Amino acid sequence: MATFDVRPDIDAAAAKLQNTLGSKREIQRLPEVLWEDETVEMLATGVYGKGNGLVAMTDKRLIFLKHGIMSQQVEDFPYARISSVQWSGGMILGTLQVFTSGNKAEIKQMPKAQGKDLADRLRARLAGAPGATPSSAPLPSTPGGDVASRLATLDQLRAGGAITDEEYRDRRTKILDSL
Incomplete structure (x- = not known):
């Protein structure tokens, strides 16, 4: 597994990725889109819109980052705006659906284990489970x-x-x- 030497929280989350193919540039660029006091809790890979990218679950929001040579894409979903999360998985890959204020975002081709874990953690955060920050209560x-x-x-x-x-x-x- 590749080492990144970006930031301790990002490095720890990246070390748990099954595969970093197609997301190395995004991992390196992630600090540029994080807020000053934001901490990365988990990373996953997936396809959102037209691009392969990185999904970052932080202590404040869910972020999709695609940083290609010709185009960049950043979309974030603050936890207070997420109404629900749905996970559907196949044998190897799955789709994470995030519902916000009448909109639906689909992050496809996520590795099954990472996607399910991320969906479970998001649900726990939205439900205010132990370990979830009080500010994330929906x-x-x-x-x-x-x-x-x-x-x-x-x-x-x-x-x-x-x-x-x-x-x-x-x-x-x-x-x-x-x-």
Whole structure:
């Protein structure tokens, strides 16, 4: 496996990649698109739009980076805007679907193990599981604010499999109690 010597968090995540073919340039360029205090937790490879690139899960957002010779592409998905995540895998590769504010992004041809692990970690973060940062909780904290949209987001999380029925009931009760 290749070593990159970029940054400790990026190097650790890159060391876990099964294959870095087609993503070496993106790994080297990743610090250019990260925010100042952002830390990389996991990396995966995949195809988004027209390009092969790198998917980076950080402590603040999900990033897709493609840095080719003729074109570059960066798209990010802050966790507060992600409503649900879906993973579908074949024998070797799979597709990660990220749902945000009525939009859907598909990252295809992800290695099965990496994609499933990334989807599971995203779901845990969206559900506010232990180890997920409090700022990544998917529900707005406006007391009594837009209750309808909070309940709709909660319904989407349950429908997408990001939270269990028990978590759904607990959160729904908290939202209704805040009225």
